[in-house]
Amino acid sequence: MPHSRAAVRTAGGDARVALLNDYRRVREDSEGLCRSLEVEDYCIQTMPDVSPAKWHLAHTSWFFETFLLLQLHPGYRPHHPAYDHLFNSYYLTHGQPFSRPQRGHLSRPTVAQVYRYREAVDAAMVELIGQAAESDWSRLECLVVLGLNHEQQHQELLLTDLKHIFACNPLRPAYRELPCADRHEPKLQWLPFSGGLQQVGHVGGGFAYDNESPRHKVWLEEYRLASRPVSNAEYLDFMADGGYRQSRLWLSEGWNAVQSGGWQAPLYWEQRDGQWWYMTLGGMRPVDLGAPVCHVSQYEADAYASWAGKRLPSEPEWELAASALSPSPDTDNLRNAGFLQPMPGMGSDGLQQVYGDVWEWTASAYSPYPGFRAPDGPVGEYNGKFMSGQMVLRGGSCVTPANHIRASYRNFFYPGDRWQFSGIRLADKL
Amino acid sequence: MPHSRAAVRTAGGDARVALLNDYRRVREDSEGLCRSLEVEDYCIQTMPDVSPAKWHLAHTSWFFETFLLLQLHPGYRPHHPAYDHLFNSYYLTHGQPFSRPQRGHLSRPTVAQVYRYREAVDAAMVELIGQAAESDWSRLECLVVLGLNHEQQHQELLLTDLKHIFACNPLRPAYRELPCADRHEPKLQWLPFSGGLQQVGHVGGGFAYDNESPRHKVWLEEYRLASRPVSNAEYLDFMADGGYRQSRLWLSEGWNAVQSGGWQAPLYWEQRDGQWWYMTLGGMRPVDLGAPVCHVSQYEADAYASWAGKRLPSEPEWELAASALSPSPDTDNLRNAGFLQPMPGMGSDGLQQVYGDVWEWTASAYSPYPGFRAPDGPVGEYNGKFMSGQMVLRGGSCVTPANHIRASYRNFFYPGDRWQFSGIRLADKL
């Protein structure tokens, strides 16, 4: 299902070394993100959408074990007979996954056992990559690259879920010491884009998920995009103007969510002595007025746009505008923000904060591109079966691994979801 | 919000007479559909989505009272002070609607009182249409036409809801004596359509809802459509092949619905002594093998298409194919099927059963057309606020009033909904 990462698929030494390096780096990055955790932090599930950190570490290993080792490594035996059940996320054609809302009910395997599972998988993967037959190479490389991208998705989810876990705790513990940023929001500009008959979707030449293809033609009217995401200061204006109390601004389902959820601000916001604070991975902080608003649902994004007399961009509008840019070298958020070892710059002109601040809700439902067909076999369940009821987000957030970001990337969540690092970029007619 | 019904908006005598005739006919049709009901049948609500028949009769009157009489008729006083609350469906900017799932908890007003409400509204509407000032005419005509189209929607919903009410009753009462049809399914043909840069949306010149506009350009690849909807015989093949037991055929949400709802067949189907029967408005009948499969969710439609190696059409694909046809004079289903006074023919060639058999699920999420803006005021809540989470159906069913059918019409329901007269037409690449 993944499109080829490299133009030339050969099992030559360089390719093996490169893949091994990629493998080791990504796998180490996952563990690096957990370095500041206590054993207890690995085990908790605060809502059905959240998975415990140790589950993320084990599930990503299961992926390599199930789709690589047990398929291509002749001598490999499953590390533990029960793990195929416990760490299968949702691959029904492969087996019966353990109940998702119960992932936090498992004290065993312990964290140490999960790390031993990772070690065993890693050792076998290194063997496999080093020794795979030439004839298996192309398939192997494809699947390894898919597995690494899969693991990078879970790196983001791991941080997203930890934020929820720490935010649900009245002690509001910090995931890690993080510098306070008091940003100045750049001046908002409205950038024009020409429409016409255009092409969107993965161009080829690097990795992309199946859902980014086929590349296809779309007709667009000319449009404008805001140069940067909506800031916390702007969102506070919406709140102060009664945004959460005026049904006319909201989609019907959005209004139901406001009522039933008692929404009065983005997720993780709290009023203390009249001032708004929010939970961050560095603990509770006063709301940074210049930073992009984050942890809003698509309902809130849409209501904000209605209030502002604007709208959300469609997928193709976003992608065409962003295609001109590529993620800058200093967008390696996980490293920059101190999540791994060594914050994104903002271009001075044109579109800003496209990659690496907040995922940007679009107005587009997550649907198959014309001609899309999910691959056969369990891996075909990766993306295709979720093409119902969810909305597309574009860009990437401050917890997305830098080399996991690209213009054609289609992230997708339910319109009411708020625990992702999701924000708002406005669009308008020209 | 409705687009003009007539090119020339004058309050001349002919226009008044024509509007009065339309008004009377549509209002009488609603009551005609209730002629065979017992008083008890008017009061029942079998699930939150279903409304009691008397509620439909009252709500459609409330629409005229609220958006016409209280706006434009100087001497009009509300018929009853509580009805504005009781019969407001979902217009939050107008007032606080009575709780939808409790519509079946109201024995009062009685059926007779609801008919008196209709009489009072009708008398005042006749006055208003006859006497409205020239300067109000254009707005008046627009709103009356909207109100009549609204009432026609509720005529379909009334029958749809009555079917659910009768089907939930172990006595399985018939709504009305209906002839048994044992249809021969026409031979399935695959009809090619050219793609390219096309235009979809309401053309103008007659009534259309706001959500059918603006007319706009779309790019389509060439495609094929099945000449007729999937038949019950074909759907039984899917069932016999384990369609409801193979997760790989289903969208993730669809599979959840199959599991949690225990789905094994379309809604209203029952197995008796090894044979499949289904509930019809004429009572329980053996499944008519040649008739289009009906009362399937979009999940089932999508799973069937996967099983058949095909897909569902997109909105524009459907609309462009159907635009060449117009609803035939013998598509007046409500009359033809004995619902009013005097069944649809099927063309012999080309697309068949497009209008008037089953609403056809598309693959398209119900989203605003590019440039769409809901009108200001409460009437703006009619369509726009529901553009989230629902899927578009096209065509029209055997219980859709004939003159309520057109190529650009966008019906919309949740993908799990099954109580509508909804079926499946397949699409494929050329």
Next chain:
Amino acid sequence: MPHSRAAVRTAGGDARVALLNDYRRVREDSEGLCRSLEVEDYCIQTMPDVSPAKWHLAHTSWFFETFLLLQLHPGYRPHHPAYDHLFNSYYLTHGQPFSRPQRGHLSRPTVAQVYRYREAVDAAMVELIGQAAESDWSRLECLVVLGLNHEQQHQELLLTDLKHIFACNPLRPAYRELPCADRHEPKLQWLPFSGGLQQVGHVGGGFAYDNESPRHKVWLEEYRLASRPVSNAEYLDFMADGGYRQSRLWLSEGWNAVQSGGWQAPLYWEQRDGQWWYMTLGGMRPVDLGAPVCHVSQYEADAYASWAGKRLPSEPEWELAASALSPSPDTDNLRNAGFLQPMPGMGSDGLQQVYGDVWEWTASAYSPYPGFRAPDGPVGEYNGKFMSGQMVLRGGSCVTPANHIRASYRNFFYPGDRWQFSGIRLADKL
């Protein structure tokens, strides 16, 4: 299961005539209670505990059909094949009852058909009573008397459920024109009762349910009872003192109910312009300060008692005190209150308002008396299987048929139930 109504069970002419008269009167009383209803009022179910009026009329007939006619009348054929399913309440050893929360989903059989069902059952019952063989007489009489007491229970439930139905309707329709009573609450006295080794339970000599037996010994300490139930005026003092806001007054489950239900007053109470009103069978009325507080749960009764520094009486305490009194001839509430044709007097001294004002919550869980065994067969399900989780109420309410009231009667409901005519009598140590 019922204990003998008459000492001498003979099928002599007098006994037959007496039983026929009883039968006719009770059956007519049920229909008399429905005289002021519109057809629509018969069909509504506003919560799972409530049954539609026509269901009560049909179920009581099903009782005679099932346990009498089909057992003892040789020529009787079931009136309709589906009624045994539709109108079985909870007799699982007899058959599969129709789903209780769906009783309001049935428009058919119509009200007229239900009355025809009653007629058919009545005609056959008259035959059966007139012609039953001497050898069947004792069993027949027992079952008829049980059926009539069962029907009297449903007469109360019918009015109780209609009150809920009318109270859920924003129109607050009156069940019937009823005189306004502005009562003066009698002065509260504390009446002493001696304890010791006592006997409680049905004495014999008239009808009683199985759960009132066996008569058995209990040891009681001496105690005092309030001469009359807690009045609305007194309950308003509890409310004004923050009764609904102080967790310390409440049982844990009671406090949960206060929180989750948003309780701030008894059921059916509404504040209008600072004054408390409540729904009555005669429509909305200002709260009658002198009348007994009604429509309170056992949790509220217990919290009120805690607030007052008192407690609720136990079953035996209540029964021993009440045994000295018998329901007075003017306690025929249904007739007196205009529910049938022709209000309870209050004794001047001693215990007052024991029978016929409000059911009085006790502190006793509904448990089997020592030595209790439910009868064999379906009729054994009448009372015994409910002896878990419910609390006993004693006395009788303004909607209890007068001759359905006796000192040993054990009514039972869940401690959170409020739609019954339930109130509070306080007890204390001597």
Next chain:
Amino acid sequence: MPHSRAAVRTAGGDARVALLNDYRRVREDSEGLCRSLEVEDYCIQTMPDVSPAKWHLAHTSWFFETFLLLQLHPGYRPHHPAYDHLFNSYYLTHGQPFSRPQRGHLSRPTVAQVYRYREAVDAAMVELIGQAAESDWSRLECLVVLGLNHEQQHQELLLTDLKHIFACNPLRPAYRELPCADRHEPKLQWLPFSGGLQQVGHVGGGFAYDNESPRHKVWLEEYRLASRPVSNAEYLDFMADGGYRQSRLWLSEGWNAVQSGGWQAPLYWEQRDGQWWYMTLGGMRPVDLGAPVCHVSQYEADAYASWAGKRLPSEPEWELAASALSPSPDTDNLRNAGFLQPMPGMGSDGLQQVYGDVWEWTASAYSPYPGFRAPDGPVGEYNGKFMSGQMVLRGGSCVTPANHIRASYRNFFYPGDRWQFSGIRLADKL
């Protein structure tokens, strides 16, 4: 609220030493029970009724901190400002407890931090006991003894909850290596007891909870009790005879639980290759036929009794029979079973397995004894507010600390609860 543990309440050195020894032993026992746990095992909550092990350890410390140290120790400062909220179980008059179903959502405080909390509390408690003024001694001793009994209750709950946690894990980990016992069930005898006017409730002279008083008179008919609890072998006969499929055997609420819960066997039972196994604290084992059936609800106990033609004993029947016995020295289950350091013997004659095998469901609702009044202040919430909806269990189980067992002890749970070590002893008339 606790009744005096010692006849003479003096603050003499011996009393202080004795209390200190008791304090240290009980506190150490709690930690001893956790010795075999992994850090992860301390954090998990598998249903709202279950609490994480670290919560038990912290809450019992909070009890001493809140009701002793902050009341009586002049220099004591709260260990952590948030712990009063986090570790308050249900004392609403003291403060706002953290949401019970979210106890498993807290990774912090860590297990190590909880142990430091215990240390700090223990140090201060040792100081307090050693230095308390003579005038405070009586109150102090009372509260310390209450706190120790409270902690012993939580020792049992800790093991009960750990069993649930391990049983929910597909790996079925063992809490600890435990010897397999294949017991021979003793022969069942029916032992007669005389009735008459008797006294039940706490006699005085040692510790008892408030709910065991006042001691009071009851009248009992003569009765018989089974000499031992129902065995697994006997319960399997009930299952084989269709016990879980015959509604007539069940209380109405019990039958609902069977249906909705899909009950077919006691909790923790699994069929493997036709044989029944169950989860134990030592892992999965074949069902020990001679052992008492355990992990049954009161509904199952009642249904079993109906099937056997017997009944459950009432509280007084149980207490009078058991009063003759006292827990034997070898009933120190937690020690004997290897839970702490070094199984209960069974008497050869008379009542057997009364203390220390399974808690025995009675037929008695958990109600206040005549004259009961909960103490003032937060400690009054300990028992009294739960006297609604629950049933009494008597005896003690294999995980009850031996010196926490006595004839008058009233344990209470909801009739549908199954995760406690609860079993069945039958009663009958003489």
